Amino acid sequence: MNMPADAQPVAQFGETPFTRKKQRSEKIARAIFAVMVACIVIPLIVIIGYLVKEGYSLISWKFLTTNPTHGMREGGIWSALLGTFWLVGVSLCISAPIGVLAAVYLNEYAKDNWFTRVVNLAVVNLAGVPSIVHALFGLGAFVLFAHMGRSILAASLTLAIMTMPVIIASTKEALAAVPRQFREACWNVGATKWQTIWRIVLPNSISGILTGVILQVSRTAGETAPIMFTGAVFYRRIEEGNLFAYNITDQCMALSTHLFAVKTQVTNAPEALSFAIALVLLGLVVFVNLTAILIRSWLRGRKKW
Amino acid sequence: MVKPKVQVENLRLSYGPREVIHGISFDIEPNEILGIIGPAQSGKTSLLRCINRTIEFTVGAKPSGTIRVDGEDISEMRNVYELRRRVGMVAPLPVGLPLSIYDNVAFAPRAAGMKKKGELDTLVEKCLTQSALWDEVKDRLDSLGTKLSGGQQQRLTIARALSHSPEILCLDEFSIAIDPVTTMRIEDVLKVLKKEVTIILVTNLVQQARRLAARTMFLWNGEIIELGPTEQLFGDKPKDKRTYDYVNGIFG
């Protein structure tokens, strides 16, 4: 689409002072912008490298699968890790169906009028509401008003509402990529709107939808503020090795709040412990994101039309 | 006199403030091929989309007037999907759905609730044979419909339109994207199909209407200039001079 970056003037016209000046300006521009990008990328690499160096020594299978001990100064992170999985899983079960259907509404059913604009605006604003305000909302609506108490359910609902706009936006984009002529062909043979969506539109946009859902997972896993007051607990011991050690009405630990607690509230915790927790959280998020990127590029290669 | 299959009375259609069909009326008899000719933008496609009510999917389109199929006003039909099943539609550009060839043809029957494998198999074979595609694809019914050539995809589209056993088949410039040989094959198919269904053939090739249609309608700027036996329109003395000009390529 864009001009090739290394477009050279054609040599046969010969070099003039003017073309030389142009080449120089081209090189300078390129260098300056490259330095700017480097200023963003290099700190990132250095920081991640530092986290790995400081935290790597503690990480082992045992670290992941045992509960914290000695006032969270020793032991593993099992209860926090499992808590994060639970929060992500439950919130996904809520936000994915609602988010996908909301996107279906916006892309397939909504007419181009003021009401649709208001809905779109609401989605944009929902995405922009600060996470701490979501926390207040979760506390006011789910924990207190709906009497769920501080629980995985209340925290997951809060997270679900918070991350839903991500799913809506990516699903909408995926649906819009399915050509309209496919829909018309279906309507012409007497398929209903939903049959068309279910049999043609959704199967052909599943890769984009999946990518959005996975990105939602990564965002949910890292959130801290929304769960601090709605379901996360400072310390909790659970049965090791049992994936169903939590109940949906329980409070749970989570990696993000655990990191916050170890770093700011536990005195005399070893430095390496907090680095290791940060590293696990970061690794989890990066892993999930890379999965999404891989799925996207894999499915892009096998498009059906 | 036989009862008309389709009756159009004073049909008007506007997109927003712009009216594109200005109150036209005509009848279509059962088992005839009605040719509709006319330059681009004269409302041919819009007319077809009014008949199967897919016009409702277009934002801002407002049809008025009455269309009757077998004497029944289509705007009062509660089950619009039933109507669309009775009216088959083939679009100008071939659309293979991103499904296997088999599923392409079985799509409509399945949507209508047919589930038995045996029935579906028979139907798929029948439709593909009718559309002169069976011999070419019978060994690879599992491959993607979108990967067929243009001409094959158009015949697949026709097979799909036949799969719900329509009583009326609307073809909208079906030959626009395919080669002459395939066009002739499909025309032969239509001549056979005429025995079972009523065909509305919108075409940009005037000679195609001459080859196939018993009666032809010349539509121009949303009005019927002339409707009569094909030979009359293509003869030396059509009722309207504009018809003569258009058919003989003088039209500007």
Place this chain on the structure above:
Amino acid sequence: MTGSRSTLSIYGEKAIELLIRLCGVSAIIFVFAIFFFVFREGAPILASKDFSLGKFLTSTEWYPTSMSNVRFGTLALLAGTLSVTGVAMLIAVPFGLGAAIFVSEFCTGKVREILKIVIELLAAIPSIVWGFIGLTVMNPIIQNLFHVPVGLNVLNAAILLALMSIPVMVSIGEDALKAVPDSYREGALALGATRWQIIWRVLLPAAKNGLLAAVLLGVGRAVGETMAVLMATGHAVQIPHSIFDSCRTLTATIAAELGETREHSPHYQVLFLIGILLFTITFIVNLIADFVVKGVRKK
């Protein structure tokens, strides 16, 4: 086959459509619900005689737990939010837009793909990890580099926020630049313009609304950020006078103090009121960004 579609399946279709419409409008419901429930918890304080809305907005004295004289002035917190956001934007805007220009105009093929993935990963780093980095990595660096006693200050938080909002700016900014037709670039090249001239005189003016929207969304993200600023600002309630002063933001205050308040106490209610204030600020920023983007599309 005719008639095989029973009335039941038509009702099924209607039911599904209803469900989809319901999900579609859920976003509106959620936005209103957020406002309603946060306001519901915070509103009672407005009626209390010890509380004045004027003081709430204009006083710098934040002593929510004082036994003798409770004071709820959020001006210092607001100043903290604004100064951190402001400094963050001073860093993020040139780098974010510069990176957007680099990715969109100077990169092709593999390099571009890789850069986009890196920026996507940058966006994925959780804010708690950023806060942790601020506390453990940036703190000593700032102390040593600038010879200041405390490294947890406006600058520290601003650098983190800048790194957090750059990915948003890059991706939206790149979209805006992509939307500039290639014919503009080719036209300028044909006239003998240098790459600088093309960027300054052609691309930036043509994409300015999209770039502005990118900046605004970055601002929105920075204002609402909680955990990173909670850990990196130093947590001192004061109006910062230099970038090396510690401060505290609106978001951090809620996060830090909500856990220690009794439900429905005045302090608790004031924290919800701060939530409403934040909600309003980000709502307005997002609204403006949206209108700016719509302006682009109309062209």
